[in-house]
Amino acid sequence: MRRPTRRYSFSSLLREARHHHRGWAPAWRKAEPKPSYDVVIIGGGGHGLATAYYLAKLHGITKVAVLEKGWLGGGNTARNTAIIRSNYLRPQSMALYGLSHSLFEHLSQELDFNVFYSPRGLVELAFSRQSMDALSRTADANRHFGIKTWMIPPDEVRSLLPMLDDGPHKRYPLFGALYQPRGGIARHDAVAWAYARMASKLGVEIIEECDVENIMTDGAKILGVRTSRGRIAAGTVMVAAAADTPPLVAPLGVNLPIEPVNLQAFVSEPLKPLLDVVVLAGAVDGYISQSDKGELVIGGATDRYPGYSRRGSLPEIEKTAASMLELFPTLSRVRMMRHWGGTVDITPDRSPILGPAGPDGLFVNCGWGTGGFKAIPGSGFSMAAMITSGNAARVAEPYGLDRFAQGRLIDESAASAVAH
Amino acid sequence: MLLITCPVCSIAGDETEFTCGGLYTAPGDQRVYARGISREWWLCESGCGSWFGLARHTGNQRISAIWVPGEEPDALPGEIA
Numbered sequence: 001m002r003r004p005t006r007r008y009s010f011s012s013l014l015r016e017a018r019h020h021h022r023g024w025a026p027a028w029r030k031a032e033p034k035p036s037y038d039v040v041i042i043g044g045g046g047h048g049l050a051t052a053y054y055l056a057k058l059h060g061i062t063k064v065a066v067l068e069k070g071w072l073g074g075g076n077t078a079r080n081t082a083i084i085r086s087n088y089l090r091p092q093s094m095a096l097y098g099l100s101h102s103l104f105e106h107l108s109q110e111l112d113f114n115v116f117y118s119p120r121g122l123v124e125l126a127f128s129r130q131s132m133d134a135l136s137r138t139a140d141a142n143r144h145f146g147i148k149t150w151m152i153p154p155d156e157v158r159s160l161l162p163m164l165d166d167g168p169h170k171r172y173p174l175f176g177a178l179y180q181p182r183g184g185i186a187r188h189d190a191v192a193w194a195y196a197r198m199a200s201k202l203g204v205e206i207i208e209e210c211d212v213e214n215i216m217t218d219g220a221k222i223l224g225v226r227t228s229r230g231r232i233a234a235g236t237v238m239v240a241a242a243a244d245t246p247p248l249v250a251p252l253g254v255n256l257p258i259e260p261v262n263l264q265a266f267v268s269e270p271l272k273p274l275l276d277v278v279v280l281a282g283a284v285d286g287y288i289s290q291s292d293k294g295e296l297v298i299g300g301a302t303d304r305y306p307g308y309s310r311r312g313s314l315p316e317i318e319k320t321a322a323s324m325l326e327l328f329p330t331l332s333r334v335r336m337m338r339h340w341g342g343t344v345d346i347t348p349d350r351s352p353i354l355g356p357a358g359p360d361g362l363f364v365n366c367g368w369g370t371g372g373f374k375a376i377p378g379s380g381f382s383m384a385a386m387i388t389s390g391n392a393a394r395v396a397e398p399y400g401l402d403r404f405a406q407g408r409l410i411d412e413s414a415a416s417a418v419a420h
Numbered sequence: 421m422l423l424i425t426c427p428v429c430s431i432a433g434d435e436t437e438f439t440c441g442g443l444y445t446a447p448g449d450q451r452v453y454a455r456g457i458s459r460e461w462w463l464c465e466s467g468c469g470s471w472f473g474l475a476r477h478t479g480n481q482r483i484s485a486i487w488v489p490g491e492e493p494d495a496l497p498g499e500i501a
């Protein structure tokens with residue numbers, strides 16, 4: 001018999017401790033595929049799971065299946081460096097990432113799951129007058145939009161970041177930084193698990209190891225999907241399969257301008273606390289934060305060519321290591337413990353593609369590239385609204401595929417010059 | 421890491437010496453990247469500056485052919501149609 005999902009609380013922890021923790025229900029049900037659903041979501045990453053949760057929670061649509069070819073969060077959602085910020089330049093981006101950021105503020109409470117959201121502050125370093133100009137423009141735009149960011153002078157950067165080596169001999173003289181005090185990090189896999197657990201509690205079926213082979217249509221509208229575990233009928237299908245989205249929808253005549261590119265990250269041995277803020281340094285293509293366990297989490301730029309290998313190339317590792325040592329020579333003897341790669345889905349304007357595409361009933365939620373972790377709550381919230389009420393979701397609406405044909409690009413290439 | 425030899429000037433190096441120019445398609449061709457062997461344009465950036473063709477598996481990154489434009493190989497085993 002299925003045990004009901006119990007609230008995670010101090011009293012339930014005490015109760016379970018008395019019974020050797022044998023009474024916990026699995027966080028989500030392992031469902032078997034049914035012949036049909038109202039909505040099928042392809043991809044059990046953050047964006048698929050969050051959309052499923054908000055469909056059930058806010059719109060009462062619970063005949064929903066999330067189909068994942070591997071395990072939940074096994075894509076980029078649990079491969080990223082978990083940076084959360086909303087200091088983007090364009091109004092459309094500030095609306096989307098700002099919404100997401102505000103949902104992150106209470107996500108642990110909303111989902112009854114500690115996602116370790118830690119708004120510890122984020123600095124984007126400027127090493128030239130030009131990058132001061134560009135970041136100041138972002139700060140001004142953010143202020144107009146009510147997103148709290150501002151420029152800070154070198155002295156303030158040094159007090160936030162005593163480890164930074166910016167002596168007069170340095171190749172990159174420090175000019176200042178863009179500071180977002182509520183920027184930070186969260187635990188990436190916890191975000192996927194939390195959405196999965198609550199969606200499952202509301203009736204959504206989460207089906208892992210279910211590879212979608214193709215999407216069925218009668219030419220005009222969506223009929224369902226063919227999977228490694230049989231056919232499933234559905235009038236609405238949302239594809240949130242990251243870089244696997246373009247080949248899935250191309251047979252339906254939907255050409256997504258997305259390139260799959262590998263992006264890697266590294267984690268050091270655990271150290272005593274030495275870095276209180278998240279640091280982005282576009283000039284040297286590197287960024288760094290310190291996890292709660294004490295590990296330094298380091299990332300750099302994407303590979304210079306497309307690929308699905310989920311393994312980054314050696315020159316990028318060298319470049320990222322060099323950039324970190326340029327800023328923090330004191331780290332030269334720190335040992336690296338782990339290194340991994342993910343295949344990110346890059347669009348020409350570095351903004352996602354959200355909304356209907358091709359036959360009636362087909363939606364895409366992809367193109368998140370190097371920065372979609374922070375957007376998971378916001379995109380799930382707005383895609384659920386879009387699926388239920390057409391284009392009533394104002395925040396997601398500008399991100400339609402037609403923007404490329406109409407020249408309405410939402411250019412955030414400067415914001416994502418360094419991957420995060 | 422990719423190890424590439426330019427078919428025009430024979431300079432050899434890793435990918436930092438070359439630039440990938442995307443899928444080897446004619447203008448207007450709407451093909452997208454997928455897992456499997458894809459034909460691509462590459463530029464010999466540090467050498468002779470010529471564009472050439474290269475077939476690469478996008479999953480395991482193995483290079484199976486390199487050619488001068490006009491001397492394209494016939495269909496390769498495992499190539500995406």
Ligand SMILES: Cc1cc2nc3c(=O)[nH]c(=O)nc-3n(C[C@H](O)[C@H](O)[C@H](O)COP(=O)(O)OP(=O)(O)OC[C@H]3O[C@@H](n4cnc5c(N)ncnc54)[C@H](O)[C@@H]3O)c2cc1C
Binds near residue numbers: 073078081
């Ligand atoms: C190294 C690295 C660092 C990053 N750092 C940050 C960061 O600091 N901050 C930030 O905001 N973002 C960051 N990102 C980007 C972020 O991880 C992604 O944008 C985000 O996770 C995308 O989520 P998603 O749900 O769209 O995709 P994914 O999590 O990749 O989920 C897609 C899922 O679809 C499944 N799937 C694919 N094809 C099929 C099929 N045919 N049938 C069924 N299932 C299928 C896959 O198995 C996968 O689980 C980083 C990414 C990487 C790789």
Ligand SMILES: [Zn+2]
Binds near residue numbers: 430468
């Ligand atoms: Zn050459």
